[in-house]
Amino acid sequence: MVREKKRKKSQLPVRLNILFFIVFLLFSVLILQLGVVQILNGEEFQEEIDRTIQDTTKIPVPRGKIFDRNQNVVVDNEPVYSITYTPPKGTQADERLEVAESLAELISMDTGLLTERNKKEYWYLKHKEEAESRVSDEEAVDMSNAEYYNAVLEEITEEEISNFSKQEKEVIAIKKELDKAYSLTPQIVKNKDVTAEEYAKVAENLDKLPGINATTDWDREYPYGDTFQSLLGSITTQQQGIPAEDEEYYMTRGYSRNDRVGRSGLEEQYEDVLRGRKEQIQYTTDKSGRLIDTETVVEGQRGKDLVLTIDMEFQKEVDKILQEELLTAIQKHPTANRHMEDALAVVIDPQTGELLAVSGQSYDREDNEFVNTAHKTLYDSHVPGSVVKGATVLAGLDSGVISPGEYIHDSPIKIGTGAPKGSWSNNLGTLDDIGALRRSSNVYMFYIALRMGGEYRYPFPNGSGASFDLNAWQEIRNYFRQFGLGTETGVDYPYESTGLKGENTSRPGIFMDNAIGQYDTYTTMQLAQYVSTIANDGYRVRPHFAKEVREPIPSMEEVGPLYKSINTEVLNRIEMNDSYIDRVQEGFRQVFQSPGGTGYSYFADKSYQPAGKTGTAEYEFYEDGKQIYTENLSLVGYAPYDEPEVAFAVVVPKTGDTSNQHPINHMIGERILDTYFDLKEKRDEEAGE
Template identity: 55%
Template structure:
């Protein structure tokens, strides 16, 4: 009994301690909860607004603001392309902006600027009429009609019920508001859009700037217009840029968007402006807009400062370019006036000049003669792009490639002699040179421009080493592929690699017959561009090294003082390939080209053998048939010329093509242009040396 009582007493004592421990635990929890409540109160009172902003933030939007484009200079540092600043008014719409909001902005802005209404459409005016006459517009539908239509159908029906009378009641002031609203509606949210960037006066700029607080999203800024300092000279190859309405065009949308461009941003649309867009466009200013869940902009942050685009130093000598343009036009005009009846199809004179050792293009000239029409008199136009886009039969200028193909394929040697006389194979017409030349080797064949020598090279490459008059040849059609492959090593029939977005390569015929291969061997089958011919002769002049032609010499950092900035990147010559031909064969063809310009029987020696320097090259004449309704209407000639100088250390190479010259009315215009451009080049080089000394 005693023991049992002690156990009960012990349990009662232990039980009496539990409420104390629970009380302590509850007290601690109370203290912690109180501290939490106090902390929440502090957060709410002291940082509640900031915390709410953080909670409300839903999205960051980054805007890219363009900077002035890089400038362009010629090889001697003369300014070619500049920027002219002009006032502009922009609109950066907030997210989910509504038509009535844009209308309010347009109505205010119309008080401060003038905006032409020539681009507004009937739909623009109808939308405006509905916005300003909503009750009347929708009141033209019955309740039954409204119940049967969804929102889009209802709006379309309202549009259809707007009459000409309604639109005729719009005043000139209304139409100006419509024109402004049209621009506002085209803007992309949080992205600056040009509302007016042409003809903005100082007064408009200042007035709008003074009233910016009245128009959400409107701002004033400076836009840039390209200034071609040298006028039309070389303008074709400078290219153009899009306007703000066009923005990014065509297939390059994704390319530019992945490089932080805006869709409505102006970009290079052609030639050098397009080729070097990412260099010229510079580093855009990047701004981040932080918005809340109501699409209100909470704050704006500068992520990246803008930097003007880098400048291009071109390989072009603008003074030489201008003079070559003038020479081509003068010589073209002379023969058109001298033989107007015979030259009714003559239009173009094409010239390319480049440095064979570096690929630097010095001049690209394309002069086109436009005959008089009822609308306008005759005139000459700079269409220099034809030097890389238009392909013409080159005639005998490519015989150097034919001789080298014969050497390397093993079908001829330096000692090979063919008897130049008219020849005929089965199912073809008679083929001959311009006269019967008798026995010729490779040197005299180049000097006198023998067609027959080249015919025999073609026949031998086709597999038949014997010739019997009017007999069939045992011909391997694969000879076309073989000879084309040799030609392609010179850049004939393939892209030259010039630093432009596009260039033509000429047309490749189907081939297959020995007669066509014989035509190919004398430049009478497949056409080439003036640039391809210039690269071809440069490759011969440069001991077989084919260099990629280029129009940009250096990329420079922009400068503040108008002078050239520091060099960012100097572009070095790029070798595309070396001819798969022995050096002795290349030297042999160089010797042949020397004799064309300087030999006693050279086809151009009368023009070039008495100069103050020694030049070399190859002449060419190709038949050019004019077809009409499937029939030959007239027969003309392409007069061509390729060359380089000085012979022993070439500084400059060139090509000349004058297509569709009337028979016996060309007065060797190709020779005259070639001589004058070479003389001009060396005269200018001498002047430059004197100035430097």
């Protein structure tokens, strides 16, 4: 017994030692593991503990300004109070509703554009359990999340959304704007008619309005009112954002969906210049979303400034001339001129292509007011009449169907059983090419057309048929295209019409009409380029609205350093003998300065020595199934004759008929040139020259 006790007693320390050894090993492993964690992986784990999130947001900047050629501000940025919302990541609809409810206590909102869906979405958030109970689990099982949500909204009745208070409607309107916001991208909640009181209230409560900011924004301002505004164009609102159809184009160029962009006109054409560089701010937050730091990584800069070729003082005067002459013509013969409503004019430097004034005025008889429609000089085309005869004569000379100085007797031509076709007077006599322009002979142009079509007999035997080559259509149009007639002028604008080409027909009478400007149609801009090409010795230059691009500076009125100049661009040189162009220039000079010229009585005594061509085109259209006869009046010109510095084109459609006409084309052209040179003289005197 004693031995057994001793044996057991001796075995106990051994077991304890083994146990202690095992415990020692475990502690050793634990200490080793802690060492590994602390020494080898400590930095990595600490980084995880300290992990932060960095996001960059882009803040929109004002667009560049637009100036006229004399550096007068044409389009400016007007600062306005603005309430914006920049949602943190992961913001839910319930959270946006809370913000909307708080904000509605501080600002008013227009509720006129709320939709039924807006109201249902609000009701759903306020009665979520009740709304969702109306769609059974069996119905919902096969639905996507979007389908389920729409099904829930469908169950909300009209009665349930029909009695919202004014305050509730304002909450809905605010939430509607908050829902448009993208993460870390400022969304304007209200930026028009934000009062100073509203601005102050919001600014004082920003700590209670997560994501909301009281800041300043801008709107486009037009110091000259609607003068030239239809060509300046417009920009989208932030609510509209970038156009959906152009989303890919803009998004790949660094835009956000709610950015304002040029929607039309020069704002659209020069979007890349005017847009500016957004300010980029980097936000640092911890894992819980708490903002730790902000840093501006890219300084914002408003868009570059655009300097136009337009002279706004002159532009205003041209607008006024068109309005006054149009109203005079309408009041003089209100019945005969009942369809007259538009007057269009383009004034251009023929040597550089710089557009000095582009005007369109439309008279609204119901409201007894004028509407600025300058865009019609690019969009609308009309049969122009005899102003194109310069191109016809040049086509005849270059093709060899007439010789320089060749005489043709002006007497009516009768082809087959058709009515005789003659000039505006039966007493024009025998004329050469220059005289045909001076007196505006239709018959001379008819012979050019017939000969280009393959009929060379002279004098033309009245009453007989005429052979005709359809290839002549393409031949004469190719000549016209060299002047910009029937093709793009290349003007720096998002859209321009190229006019309308009539159907190629084997009827020689129609081809004869085209030779006197009474078949194909052209825009006023095309006619301005055409007469400029003649004035500029056959060089066709691209017309342009932009003169310079300038760097932005803080000054409210001055332009910054030059960034880029828009140089003269010659599109083509008329491919013919220079002497032919000289003859047409002389014909145009005689139109305005020689007795018998169709513009002589208006321009003969002018010291600035003008040249040009008059035009009248017969025009028929239908109204209420009834054929209406009217005329289009046109005029093109330039001055001075020997060193032209200004050219113009005028088109006035639907002027009635000759017996009831105010000479509106002549009056507009005369007053435009008088105003241009009077203004030039005044400025020279002021400059001490």
